[in-house]
Amino acid sequence: MTPFENENSNDDEEIIYVSKSEIKRDAEVLKKLGVELVQLSKLEREKIPLDDSLVYAIELAQKIKKEGYRRQIQYIGKLLRSRDIDPIKQALDKLKNRHNQQVVQFHKIEKLRDQLIETGNAEAILAIYPTADRQQLRNLARLAKKELDENKPTKSAKQIFQYLKQLSETE
Template structure:
């Protein structure tokens, strides 16, 4: 068994595998971490609290949120450098979870808008009542009738907004 030294003066066995990482791959990894840093900087304080960050990284992100122009670019590079020395898997998982929650919220709003539009066009509240059994049938019918009248008279959609708000509240209850 022969031992030899590598560039870092570490003793290596001939059987040890030396993993070669190209300069381009290192640059791609660094760029990906900078993009992750930009995503973190764009989050609100409430969202940042849900992501597992250490103190140094949190302070760097808060500072980047306050900085403009060239200083911002340098701060993003610094955040990328900090991320290189950390396990970013929990951070990316938390970020994906936040994004998914946002996507779920948008999908919910689209479903509510469709229910509202169907209610206004048909006047039938059955679809809503099957999905939200706590809904008040009479209130929905009154709001739908008012919304249809507002549409016909080209008035502002006050009742349609009230229906949407009511359905949104119902979805939060259940």
């Protein structure tokens, strides 16, 4: 048996080479994840599966300013390296998606409100929300149109928005 045959028999144990640049990129991704975690409120953070040491490090980062903050973010990234971050990322995505859905819903309500004020016709809203009070919508739309024409604060427009928001939450 030659020395070359011995080397070829160890091909099953392949060594995976990871470049220094790739390690740095991975560390940067974890630091960005750490920044996202630090920016969450306490209620949002409770919905994410974090252990006690990470929670403590995140709470500390929220209190620190300037250079200490940067070092704390690096420390959080280091803590994340030794953990499975997939459940954390999934929980963050779920939080972000919920926020995006709320923004889309608010834009839809604003569009309906503006259409109601402009036309005074509540039929589009009644088609979407059949339980809506037609008379109340017409009165609020008339008052909002009057406020706009007189350049007054749009109290009625805000009331229409709140009413539509309430209707969307109940259905």
